[in-house]
Every structure is written in C-alpha cells, then in structure tokens.
Amino acid sequence: MSSAIVVGAGPNGLAAAVTLAQRGMDVTVLEASDTIGGGTRSSERILPGLLHDDGAAVHPIGLASPFFRSLDLAAHGLEWAWSDIDLAHPLDGGRAGAMVASLDETVRLLGRDGGRWRALFGPLADSFDELAQEVLRPMVHVPRHLVPLARFGPAALLPATALGRIWRTDEAAALFAGNAAHGWHPLNRPTTSAFGLMFAAISHRYGWPVVKGGSARLTDALASVFTELGGCIETGHRVRSLTELPPADVVMLDLEPGAVADLAGDALPARVRKAYRRFRRAPAAFKVDFAVEGGLPWRDEYSSRAGTVHVCGSAAEVAAAEHDITRGRMPERPFVLVAQQYLADPQRSVGDVHPVYTYAHVPHGYTGDATEHIIAQLERFAPGTRERIIGAHARTPRALADHNPNLVGGDIIGGANTPLQLLMRPRVSTDPYYTGIPGVYICSASTPPGAGVHGMCGHNAALSALRRTERAG
Ligand SMILES: Cc1cc2nc3c(=O)[nH]c(=O)nc-3n(C[C@H](O)[C@H](O)[C@H](O)COP(=O)(O)OP(=O)(O)OC[C@H]3O[C@@H](n4cnc5c(N)ncnc54)[C@H](O)[C@@H]3O)c2cc1C
Missing domain, CATH: 3.50.50.60 (FAD/NAD(P)-binding domain)
Incomplete structure (x- = not known):
C-alpha cells in the first residue's frame, strides 16, 4: 500500500x-496544534458556554464546495443553519442594504436597483454549480462550462469601483462594495469585482450558513470521514x-x-x-470577540436579523478603507466584518448574552490596538453598543499568527x-x-x-x- x-x-x-x-x-x-481544524476552530473564550469561532464563521463556500458535497458530512455530525438575512450593510441615518437567499426578496428590498441586481446576479446564481467547477480549481485548464464562465469572466476582471457604477442606490452600491472587500484588495484594481459577484451569486444559490455548534464541527466531520477510511491524525x-x-x-x-x-x-x-x-501577503485581520448582553442595538431594521453585517458605511468609505490598509495605513474607520452566528444557532448564547464576532481589516502586520476602532464603528450604526459589552477577547495580527503559523502578519x-x-x-x-x-x-x-x-x-x-x-x- x-x-x-x-x-x-x-x-x-x-x-x-x-x-x-x-x-x-x-x-x-x-x-x-493540540486541536485540529486550523482556521475553523471554535472555543469558549469569554464565558463558559458562550461559543465563539476562532477563525472562519460563515460558510457559503463550504456549503457550495463540490468536494464537501461529495462526502456525507451530515452523517458525521455536520449541520448547517441560516439566519433570516444573509448580509446587512448599514448606512448613516438608519438606512441599510440587505441581501437574503431569495433573489426575488432581495430584488424587492433593493427597490430601484432590484432589476439590475436580478440582471447581474440571477444568471450567475442559476449556473453557480457549473461556475464553481470552473473557478474552484487552477485557472489554467480546458473549460467545460463556457456559458457561465462567459457571463462571469469579463465582469469579474473589472475593478469593483468600475462595475459598482451601475448602482443607483447607496444600499446596492454598499452591498456590492462590502462583498468585493472580501478580496482584501483595493477596489479600484482589476479583478476585485470577482468577489462582489461570487459572494452575491452564492447567497442566491446556497445562502450564507453557519455551522451548528461552531465551525470546528465542520473539520471534526472531515476528520471523522478520514478516520473511518483508516487515516490517523497526530496533534501536537x-x-x-x-x-x-x-x-x-x-x-x-x-x-x-x-x-x-x-x-x-x-x-x-x-x-x-x-x-x-x-x-505577496495580504493585509491583516484584527479580531475581537465580544460577549454582548441583549445583542447589538442596531439602528436599522435589517442588521439585527443578519448573520453577517458589513460595517463601514458607504461604498466610497469601503473603497477608501481597503485602499488605506494595502498602503500600510490604519484607517480611522476600517471595514469591520460582524458575524452574529447565534441568530441561526441560538445554542451559542448563554441566556441573553450573545457571542458577537468581529474583525477589522488592518494593514499587514499592524501592531496597534484596533479594538476602539471596531467599537467606534459599531457605535456608529448600533448606538449603545459599549454599554452592552460585558466581555471581549482580542487577537492582534501577531496573536493570529501565533495561534496558526499560516497566518503570517495576520493575513487570514x-x-x-x-x-x-x-x-x-x-x-x-x-x-x-x-x-x-x-x-x-x-x-x-x-x-x-x-x-x-x-x-x-x-x-x-x-x-x-x-x-x-x-x-x-
Ligand atoms: C479570523 C478568520 C476568519 C475567517 N473567516 C472565514 C469565513 O467566515 N469563511 C470562510 O470560508 N473562511 C474564512 N476564513 C479563511 C479560512 O479559515 C481559511 O482559508 C482556511 O482555514 C484555510 O485552510 P487551510 O487548510 O489551507 O489552512 P489552515 O486552516 O490555516 O490550517 C493549517 C494547519 O496547519 C497547521 N500547521 C502549520 N504549520 C505546521 C507545522 N509546521 N507542522 C504541523 N502543522 C502545522 C496549523 O496549526 C493549522 O492547523 C477565516 C480565517 C480566519 C483566520
């Protein structure tokens, strides 16, 4: 053998x-490490029973993965859970954009931009599985699904700021820019639209689920498949x-x-x-988990029902923040990703105290403390946050790399x-x-x-x- x-x-x-x-x-x-999972580990860092994801939180790509789908991970303990709203993006003045798994409902919520949203993302969502087979592999290959690729490729090559000009409302523009920011690259550079396209298309195909009981359960399920096949894992x-x-x-x-x-x-x-x-390494994450009594007091109507909230303000602010961090400058108002996994998976909370997951996009190797930047951004869209925080645990870029050597300089x-x-x-x-x-x-x-x-x-x-x-x- x-x-x-x-x-x-x-x-x-x-x-x-x-x-x-x-x-x-x-x-x-x-x-x-003493535990398996790398970027999918979960732990109780602040209060006993309050479950935080140490790394990955939200798993649209996990659910869509052709390889994971080929395994019966459910039989090995994996359960997905969805919140009402996949993504909210609050704006000043109490407004917000919202993206839900249903394309029709998102189109309705986006009003004047609904038709354009459907025209851009509907065909991509419909052919997402074929598209995934083309893009979730090395780019140099003979393509088998030309139509979905032809729909995606030319738009994906554009800078997100260029493709983003199609939006007439601040809400749609902010949603698109926030999704594009998952590329951690200046939004005025070519290919950043790829992220804006993929993350919305995948929402309308699979939604953005979390893993019931914490992300660690996903790699526990993989490990269980592996050991059933006779494999052996040595930790430490x-x-x-x-x-x-x-x-x-x-x-x-x-x-x-x-x-x-x-x-x-x-x-x-x-x-x-x-x-x-x-x-070349990417900018870094500065991660802070919070224990929040009663959850975050969002001002808008969608964020309190959303599994993921992109906190930064307008599309222009997102672009400016992403530009700064790649230049090595810490923005006053960074892009902050907030995950509220407990909405889909209430067992992660302890009574009325909820685990709130956040990280800010910061410059590679950033040595400052971004906790206050994160709280200030939360206060901007959820005033009263500070009084509700009863505990916090921060991981600097350096601490992230100490926890997992793959995360050089905090690049996740x-x-x-x-x-x-x-x-x-x-x-x-x-x-x-x-x-x-x-x-x-x-x-x-x-x-x-x-x-x-x-x-x-x-x-x-x-x-x-x-x-x-x-x-x-
Ligand atoms: C804070 C954070 C948030 C994220 N959010 C999301 C999200 O919401 N959704 C999503 O899909 N992805 C997310 N990601 C990204 C995702 O977690 C990673 O892309 C994924 O974990 C990469 O998997 P990997 O197997 O390549 O490496 P890793 O998960 O980094 O695993 C590498 C493993 O190798 C081990 N190792 C390193 N060096 C050695 C050595 N010398 N000897 C033995 N073992 C070693 C490490 O301990 C680690 O366990 C996030 C990541 C982080 C850190």
Whole structure:
C-alpha cells in the first residue's frame, strides 16, 4: 500500500488526506496544534458556554464546495443553519442594504436597483454549480462550462469601483462594495469585482450558513470521514523539516509558501524557492470577540436579523478603507466584518448574552490596538453598543499568527489577491500544487482556488499527486 503524510490539519490538509485515503493510501496527518481544524476552530473564550469561532464563521463556500458535497458530512455530525438575512450593510441615518437567499426578496428590498441586481446576479446564481467547477480549481485548464464562465469572466476582471457604477442606490452600491472587500484588495484594481459577484451569486444559490455548534464541527466531520477510511491524525506534532518525516510516497503540506521553503531548505528547486519567498501577503485581520448582553442595538431594521453585517458605511468609505490598509495605513474607520452566528444557532448564547464576532481589516502586520476602532464603528450604526459589552477577547495580527503559523502578519486569506496571485498562486505554473520536489505538494489556501473553508485546494492537490504517482508507477 502506498503511503502519504499530510502536514497540517486545516480544512485543506484534511481534504487532501480524505482524497488520498479514498484512493486506498495509508495516510497520517501531523498537526502542530493540540486541536485540529486550523482556521475553523471554535472555543469558549469569554464565558463558559458562550461559543465563539476562532477563525472562519460563515460558510457559503463550504456549503457550495463540490468536494464537501461529495462526502456525507451530515452523517458525521455536520449541520448547517441560516439566519433570516444573509448580509446587512448599514448606512448613516438608519438606512441599510440587505441581501437574503431569495433573489426575488432581495430584488424587492433593493427597490430601484432590484432589476439590475436580478440582471447581474440571477444568471450567475442559476449556473453557480457549473461556475464553481470552473473557478474552484487552477485557472489554467480546458473549460467545460463556457456559458457561465462567459457571463462571469469579463465582469469579474473589472475593478469593483468600475462595475459598482451601475448602482443607483447607496444600499446596492454598499452591498456590492462590502462583498468585493472580501478580496482584501483595493477596489479600484482589476479583478476585485470577482468577489462582489461570487459572494452575491452564492447567497442566491446556497445562502450564507453557519455551522451548528461552531465551525470546528465542520473539520471534526472531515476528520471523522478520514478516520473511518483508516487515516490517523497526530496533534501536537510540529514539523520543522522535511528530513524529519518518515518515508512516504506523497507529502502534502497544508502550509503557506514561506513555511514550505523553510521546511524544504535546499531540496526545493531554486526557482520555486524564489517564487515562494516572493509570494505577496495580504493585509491583516484584527479580531475581537465580544460577549454582548441583549445583542447589538442596531439602528436599522435589517442588521439585527443578519448573520453577517458589513460595517463601514458607504461604498466610497469601503473603497477608501481597503485602499488605506494595502498602503500600510490604519484607517480611522476600517471595514469591520460582524458575524452574529447565534441568530441561526441560538445554542451559542448563554441566556441573553450573545457571542458577537468581529474583525477589522488592518494593514499587514499592524501592531496597534484596533479594538476602539471596531467599537467606534459599531457605535456608529448600533448606538449603545459599549454599554452592552460585558466581555471581549482580542487577537492582534501577531496573536493570529501565533495561534496558526499560516497566518503570517495576520493575513487570514493565504496571500494577497493581486490579479496575478488570484489567477496563479503560489507561483506561475501549470501544476501549482507541485513543489518541484518529487512526491511533495503544497495544498494550503495559498494555492488555487485560495482562501475559504471549502477543501478544494487540498482536494485538487491530492488529485495532482495521484496523477503524478500513477504516471510514475
Ligand atoms: C479570523 C478568520 C476568519 C475567517 N473567516 C472565514 C469565513 O467566515 N469563511 C470562510 O470560508 N473562511 C474564512 N476564513 C479563511 C479560512 O479559515 C481559511 O482559508 C482556511 O482555514 C484555510 O485552510 P487551510 O487548510 O489551507 O489552512 P489552515 O486552516 O490555516 O490550517 C493549517 C494547519 O496547519 C497547521 N500547521 C502549520 N504549520 C505546521 C507545522 N509546521 N507542522 C504541523 N502543522 C502545522 C496549523 O496549526 C493549522 O492547523 C477565516 C480565517 C480566519 C483566520
């Protein structure tokens, strides 16, 4: 029986491990931390019983993932839950945009921009599954779904500020800009529309669910599939060099490119090492979890029913904040993502005290304290927030990286979404998973299709390894 070692038990490491084990390989996963899951862990940090997600919170891409859908994760304990409203985006003066899973309802809520919203996102949502098969993989391939790709591609290449000119209302413009900000890249740069398009299309196809009982349950379910296939996971095992690994036919590294270069040393071909060292990092997250009595006192009518709230104000403010952080400047009013998972999953709360998840987009490696920036943005749209906070737990960019070494400088998306890195990561290659060392692959979110809890990087990397192994054998 051939064997494989996977370094890192994040969603991509586990997805690679499951894919290899499904093909009959003897697979061992080595995880540095005492718990598996990487960016999907959950914990009770402030009060006993009050459940926070340490990393990923909301999982539209997880639900849509072709690989996760191919597994019976429900039989292994995974349950999705949705709030009434997928996304709210409050504006000054008590107004807000709202996006719900129903396209018809969103169109109704958006009034004057409803028709345009339907024209842009309806066809993408209808063909989302075909589109996902084209974009959740390396960009260099022979496409099989030309129509959805032709609908998505040209618009996706545009800067979000350019495509955003179609909106006539502040609400639709802000919703689109907030979704585009998931690219963590200046909205006036090419390809940032891709995020604005994907996140709305996916809402109208699958909604934006959370995982009942915390995001950790998703990777627990993957681990359960893996161990049922005979796989073995060792936690508390940090790998420092490839030379310390037992002999294996395949080695999968669920690591960021710099760490792969460190572990591989001189074994890595010089051109690959150079590319990994040059890999560009994204801005950082500054994460604060709050315990909030009675929940946030939102001024508008939608935010208190929304699983995710984008807090920054107008589309122009979102663009300015994203521009600043990529220039290394901390904005006075940063883009803040708020998740209220307890609305869909009430068991995360303790009585009337609710876990509120926030992170601000801040410059890469930011060393200041953004807690007050976050509270000020919340106060702006939910006045009275401060008095309701009974506990808080902050993670600086540095603390995020200490918790998970893949999050270099607080970059939670596995590398900057520059147009080149969006199309080809972690280096320009027809097989981006292969490191150039026979049998050794990189499978983290720094490979296609990039960040998010979908397991597709791991699954694709494992398929690449299997193809090469079969060819060699
Ligand atoms: C704060 C935050 C919020 C996010 N929000 C969302 C969200 O709402 N929705 C979404 O879809 N995605 C979200 N993401 C992104 C998502 O979590 C990541 O893209 C995803 O976890 C990447 O998976 P991965 O397997 O590539 O790496 P990771 O999840 O980073 O896992 C890598 C694993 O490797 C281990 N490791 C590292 N070095 C070593 C070593 N030398 N030896 C052994 N083990 C090692 C780490 O401990 C870790 O467990 C968020 C991430 C963060 C941090």
